[in-house]
Amino acid sequence: MSYRSDTKLWLAQRASAGVLAVCVTVHLVTIVYAVRGGLTAAEIFARTRGSVGWLAFYTVFVLAVAVHAPIGLRPVLTEWLGWRGRSRDVVLFIFATALVWMGMRAVLTVFA
Secondary structure (H helix, E strand, O other): OOHHHHHHHHHHHHHHHHHHHHHHHHHHHHHHHHHHOOOOHHHHHHHHOOOHHHHHHHHHHHHHHHHHHHHHHHHHHHHHHOOOOHHHHHHHHHHHHHHHHHHHHHHHHHHO
């Protein structure tokens, strides 16, 4: 990869980390608020089902994870396994695609 590509990946990782920080905070605060308010899981699901706002929020959450995790694994695979080149990047792309697929499947199951 070129210096320019590495810079773009670095920026994408940092941007996705910022999005994840907000998403994790909102997610945890919402859970604590709901549980302390005495809501059951069934009541929480009833309130979130069909909510376009929560669907959008968790879609952004899933996409941020799918960007952040594979970029973070890239140097680990290089440093620990010495794995470089196109095959590593293809596997990481497949991993990112799997994260999106599994994450969106969960999101759509809860909110659709």
